[in-house]
Amino acid sequence: MSPEENKAVVRRFIEAYNARDLSVFDDLVVPDYADHTHNQVGREPFRQLFSLAFGAFPDWHEHIEEMIAEGDTVWVRVTATGTHTGAWSLSGVPIPPTGRKLAMEMVFIWRLENGRLAEGREVDDSTEFLRQLGLVDYTERGKKVFGAEG
Template identity: 65%
Template structure:
């Protein structure tokens, strides 16, 4: 596949994600997809992850800010926004809705095989994410050093 075709797969995936069309993942993700960020494998576990996220952040939206393709990989910078209005389960912990709005910059790296996402990595600032949710905060010393505006 060409670099532009690989990027088109990612565009279609993000669009399906934003439209809550998890059913389209069958056409966009390999059955044995490897998710390095969440340490899981398989399309069905990948779909469950998104279903869980949609319940916790029903208005979550990802906007592609930049996209780069090289070989069989596509790098994507997205700006994600959402409001935590539902229960969220992560790492065995359940977080009740906070009502907080969050904004997050994320980088995804996807390996494309046969016109589908086959493997993925994610880089984001989870500490800032949890801070925006009000789950964590600065210590008194941190507040002095990192004065918020």
């Protein structure tokens, strides 16, 4: 498939994600999908991550800022926003809903095979995500250096 066709697949995937439509997984994700960020293989574990995210952040939305494709690889930068109102866990530790609104920039790198996502990586600022949830905070010195509020 052409880079433009691959971009269209990624756009369709993100639009379905924003619409909470997990039915597209069978059409857009290969059965042995390799998720390098979460170190898992398989379409079902990948689908489960989305289900968990929908429960914890029911209003999560990813706005595509830019997309670049070359060969069978697509890079997409999104601005993601959401409110933590549901159950969630981090490394198996339950995190009760905080009610906090989050905003973060994320980059996804996907390799496609025959019009389907075959493997992917996510790049984001996990520390900032955890700070916005109230799970980590800057030290007093860090607050001065970065001008950050707790």
